[in-house]
Amino acid sequence: MTIRIRRYRDSDRKAVLAAFRTNVPDHFPPSEEAWLRSCLDEPDGPLFVVVRDGELVGFGGYELSAFYDLATLVFGLVRADCHGTGVGRALLEYRLLHMAKRKLRPRWVTVDTHPHTAGFFRSCGFEEIARWPGGYRSGRDRVDLRFELSDAAVAALRERADEGTEKRAD
Secondary structure, X not given: OOEEEEEOOHHHHHHHHHHHHOOOOOOOOOOHHHHHHHHHHOOOOOEEEEEEOOEEEEEEEEEEOOOOOEEEEEEEEEOHHHOOXXXXXXXXXXXXXXXXXXXXXXXXXXXXXXXXXXXXHHHOOOEEXXXXXXXXXXXXXEEEEEEEOOHHHHHHHHHHHHXXXXXXHO
């Protein structure tokens, strides 16, 4: 499987919304589509898509705080039929490396998610920092996690990215 990650374009909107809907209600409540639409209309940071065999299969971005040494992951969704294929991990690592190249690289990267996806982030090196029963307006529980974007973490991410590039080149 060869994937390509690139910046989001307005022409991707329909496919992003379709990918989101494949994750409703298991991973997102329907009410979060309004937030996704607003994120697409007025992004607060860079947004990216994952394309595999000409089809959009993932979407996510991040926001940088103007006041804190902090970035926040925004969305990070993979079309439901592509779960477990490595697309989500590739998108996450791409976003972390993109942040690492910023002039003002954040020290901490945070994400809030549901308990059933928190394990994915823990397996990628994030640590759980809070749990909020009923923490979303939808009534779902919320888990907050963070990742330290240290020099050692960035080096490990780059090494993984280089290994992935070699595998795709074969």
